[in-house]
Structures are given as C-alpha cells and as structure tokens.
Amino acid sequence: MLQFSSETSRKETCFVTRDELCRAAAAMLDRAYIPYSHFPVGAALECADGTVFTGCNIENAAYGCTICAERTAIFKAVSEGHRDFVRIVIAGKSEDYCVPCGSCRQVMMEFAPEMEVICLNGQGQARSFRLRELLPYGFDQSWL
Ligand SMILES: O=c1ccn([C@H]2C[C@H](O)[C@@H](CO)O2)c(=O)[nH]1
Numbered sequence: 001m002l003q004f005s006s007e008t009s010r011k012e013t014c015f016v017t018r019d020e021l022c023r024a025a026a027a028m029l030d031r032a033y034i035p036y037s038h039f040p041v042g043a044a045l046e047c048a049d050g051t052v053f054t055g056c057n058i059e060n061a062a063y064g065c066t067i068c069a070e071r072t073a074i075f076k077a078v079s080e081g082h083r084d085f086v087r088i089v090i091a092g093k094s095e096d097y098c099v100p101c102g103s104c105r106q107v108m109m110e111f112a113p114e115m116e117v118i119c120l121n122g123q124g125q126a127r128s129f130r131l132r133e134l135l136p137y138g139f140d141q142s143w144l
C-alpha cells in the first residue's frame with residue numbers, strides 16, 4: 001500500500017497524480033515473476049480515498065495458477081478493506097498498449113464498473129478507457 005503526498009492533495013487524504021500512478025505501475029515491472037512467458041506486467045490501482053495498491057504478474061509451473069498484475073493489485077486492495085476504485089494503470093514493455101485480459105475486466109466490473117483503465121506501452125505512452133468500453137454488457141450482481 002502506498003500513500004503519496006503531493007501538491008494534488010485534497011482535504012486530509014493524499015491523492016496521486018496520473019503521472020505518479022503511471023510511474024508506480026511501471027516500477028512494478030521489475031517485480032514480475034515471469035519465468036515462462038517473459039512478459040512483465042505492472043499495475044497501480046488508485047482507490048477513492050487516494051490509497052494506491054500495486055501489483056505484478058506472478059506465474060506458476062502449473063500455468064493456470066498464474067495471476068495477472070491487475071488482479072494482484074485488486075485483490076491486495078480488497079483484502080485490505082478497499083473496494084472503491086477510481087482508476088488503474090497497467091504497464092507493459094511491448095509496443096502495444098497493455099490491455100487487461102477478460103478475467104481482469106470481469107473482476108474490475110465487480111467492484112468499479114465506472115473505473116478508468118489506463119494502458120501503457122513500453123515507451124510509457126498511455127491510452128485511457130472506461131471499463132464499460134472494455135467490457136460492454138458485462139455480467140454483474142444485477143443479474144442475480
Ligand atoms: O493484462 C494482462 C495480460 C497478461 N498478463 C500476464 C499474465 C501472464 O503472466 C503474462 C502472459 O499472458 O502476462 C497480465 O498480468 N495482465
């Protein structure tokens with residue numbers, strides 16, 4: 001868990017700039033455990049109160065046990081009592097913007113259907129989406 005203090009601080013809580021959030025996501029690329037794919041991904045998730053949770057992808061010899069960077073960050077947040085997500089940055093190293101997989105989109109939909117998803121490529125360029133754009137007609141609690 002990270003708490004940033006910057007000039008963007010509002011009220012008594014600390015809020016992170018988009019740039020800081022992008023840097024936090026990119027810094028997680030070095031933590032990725034990727035002996036099989038060699039495809040590092042980093043993530044930084046901002047909660048409504050300004051708390052930031054980071055994550056990386058963690059692979060396993062039983063490939064299906066692999067967890068994505070986004071879900072690492074989200075599950076860290078939920079397990080610490082945070083469910084109100086504002087935005088997530090996903091950082092990759094390739095030329096293409098690193099977009100979230102279907103499972104991660106579904107997990108984001110559970111908690112924050114209106115959240116912003118910012119995808120970075122290896123050059124640090126960003127492309128921003130709304131989760132609803134990435135997962136139209138997503139399945140949620142309203143169906144149950
Ligand atoms: O958005 C994504 C897409 C893929 N991966 C990981 C899973 C696996 O470790 C590697 C290759 O799929 O990248 C993520 O962490 N996030």
Ligand SMILES: [Zn+2]
Binds near residue numbers: 070101103104105
């Ligand atoms: Zn994923």
